[in-house]
Amino acid sequence: MNQGLLIALIIGCILTIVFVLVKIKNSQFKIGDTLYWLFFCLFLLAMAIFHKPFFLVSKFFGFESPSNFVFVIIIFLLLIKIFLLDVRIAKAEEKMTRLAQKYAIDNETKEINE
Amino acid sequence: MKVLLIIPAYNEQDNIERVIATLKRDCPQYDYLIINDGSSDKTEYICKTKGFHFVSHPINLGLAAAIQTGMFYAYKNGYDAAIQFDGDGQHDPDYISKMASEMEKGYNIVIGSRFVNQKKPMSLRMLGSNLIQMAIKLTTGKTLKDPTSGMRMFDKKMIKKLAFAADLGPEPDTVALLVRTGATFSEIQVEMHERTAGESYLNFGGSVNYMARMFVSILILQWFRKG
Numbered sequence: 001m002n003q004g005l006l007i008a009l010i011i012g013c014i015l016t017i018v019f020v021l022v023k024i025k026n027s028q029f030k031i032g033d034t035l036y037w038l039f040f041c042l043f044l045l046a047m048a049i050f051h052k053p054f055f056l057v058s059k060f061f062g063f064e065s066p067s068n069f070v071f072v073i074i075i076f077l078l079l080i081k082i083f084l085l086d087v088r089i090a091k092a093e094e095k096m097t098r099l100a101q102k103y104a105i106d107n108e109t110k111e112i113n114e
Numbered sequence: 115m116k117v118l119l120i121i122p123a124y125n126e127q128d129n130i131e132r133v134i135a136t137l138k139r140d141c142p143q144y145d146y147l148i149i150n151d152g153s154s155d156k157t158e159y160i161c162k163t164k165g166f167h168f169v170s171h172p173i174n175l176g177l178a179a180a181i182q183t184g185m186f187y188a189y190k191n192g193y194d195a196a197i198q199f200d201g202d203g204q205h206d207p208d209y210i211s212k213m214a215s216e217m218e219k220g221y222n223i224v225i226g227s228r229f230v231n232q233k234k235p236m237s238l239r240m241l242g243s244n245l246i247q248m249a250i251k252l253t254t255g256k257t258l259k260d261p262t263s264g265m266r267m268f269d270k271k272m273i274k275k276l277a278f279a280a281d282l283g284p285e286p287d288t289v290a291l292l293v294r295t296g297a298t299f300s301e302i303q304v305e306m307h308e309r310t311a312g313e314s315y316l317n318f319g320g321s322v323n324y325m326a327r328m329f330v331s332i333l334i335l336q337w338f339r340k341g
Contacts, residue, residue, distance in 0.1 A: 094280055097175050101183045104149070104169040105190070112165030 005067050009048040013041040040077060047073075117214050117267075118193040119146040119207075120184030122177055122200070123168075127156040129202050134166055137199075140207040146199070147187055149180040178283030185268070185277040197267040198284055205265050209304045213267045216302050222272050223292065225258070226265030227301035242325055246286050249332040254294045259301055261286035272297060287331035291339060 020037050023029040047054050047070060058069040119137065123130050130148065137146055148166055150158050152174035161168040169183060181198055188196040195217055199205050205226070213224045234240045246261045264284060268276060272292060275282065282288045293299055 096173075097179045097182075100171045100173055100175055101179065101186060104171050104183055105187055108169050108187075109162065109167065111167035 002067070005070070006048050006051065009044055009070070013045040013048070016041045036081065043077075044070075044074070115194045115214055115218060116192070117144045117210070118184065118188045118191075118196045119144055119199040119210065120181060120188070120196055121146055121148045122151060122180035122184070122198070123148050123153065123157050123161075124151040124174065124177070124180070125153045125155045125157060126202060127153070127160055130157055130160055130166075131164060133199075133202075134164070137207050141210050144210060145193075147184055149183050151175060151177070151180040178281075178285075181284045182276060182282075185273050188273050189277040193270075193273065195267050195269055196273050198264055200264055204306050206305060206307065209265070209302070210267075212302055213265075216300050217267055217269060219300070220298070221300045222269050222297040223289065223299035224267040225260065225263055225289070225299060225301045226267075226304035226306075227260035227263055228304065228306055229259045230301050230303040232303065239321075242321065245325065246328050246332070249329060250286065250290045250293075253332055253336060254290055256293055256299075258286075258289065258293075258299070261289065263304075263306075265304060265306070285328065285331075287328055287336065290332045291336055294336065295340075 016037065020029065020034050020041075024031070024034055051066070054069075055066050058066040061069065063069040063072075121130075121133065126133075134146070134148070137144075146167060148161055148168035150161060150168055150170040152171045158168075158170050160166075161170075169187070171180065171183065184198070185196055195214060197210060197213065199207070199210075209226050213226060216224045228234075234243065243260070243262050247258055250256065250258050250261055266284070266289065275292070276288075282291070289299070
């Protein structure tokens with residue numbers, strides 16, 4: 001992996017961690033949700049700092065370049081995140097629908113025959 | 115038999131009054147419930163001033179949720195049967211009593227079908243209908259002659275399922291799933307009117323999307339769902 005990508009990874013990680021911490025400070029994030037991003041950043045940081053053993057693993061799997069391995073891992077982690085978000089949206093929509101339906105039925109307007 | 119007519123209405127200010135008037139004239143013996151699905155026009159105002167029986171979703175939830183609200187109401191109030199009756203004037207109330215007496219023979223689902231003893235016309239829409247019919251035949255072994263008909267009457271058992279299950283919308287894949295999991299159905303011949311006002315929600319892109327959804331749902335996803 002070239003030096004440029006290493007430095008970019010490290011800077012990117014630090015910025016993301018700072019961003020997450022600021023969001024927590026402003027209470028715009030649930031603590032549980034920040035865990036994913038913090039671990040994600042720490043993992044990337046670890047890959048950047050301890051790249052020697054990481055290169056070996058990459059070679060073992062037959063990647064032409066360690067940077068490809070980095071990309072594969074990141075894409076995989078993001079896919080998992082998207083999947084989890086999808087599940088969460090579906091659940092939130094279902095709850096919203098139930099709420100609105102309950103509200104509608106509780107506020108039923110009976111027929112008036114003149 | 116206590117039957118509830120579920121009338122979903124989303125921006126139907128031009129239709130709703132006429133639909134209810136026809137209903138009251140042709141089959142006053144049945145209860146109806148309008149589900150105003152967060153309309154942005156005067157639908158709710160008309161319902162209120164005319165003294166109609168209705169509930170209003172505070173936000174627009176879509177047709178499937180509107181029908182489900184009706185099913186939930188039917189379940190809560192102990193109705194024996196519930197039928198979706200479109201608020202745009204496509205369905206003819208004359209057939210409801212025929213469908214109800216068919217249901218009394220013990221069917222779980224009675225479908226008002228355009229093609230029991232009439233041939234399907236040749237059109238792109240009917241090609242879609244035929245494809246869905248084939249998919250249902252493949253998975254359930256039963257022939258449903260008009261799978262896309264929106265005129266479906268459900269009995270008590272089905273009402274309960276539809277009221278509580280997530281994702282059992284008023285679509286052919288729901289009928290396929292119910293039939294595969296043991297529901298019995300019958301089709302009776304009906305006529306349907308063209309829409310007199312408002313526009314259909316299916317355009318070309320929507321139709322392709324609809325077909326794709328039905329196929330994947332009926333042929334593949336159905337095996338992973340519980341009925």
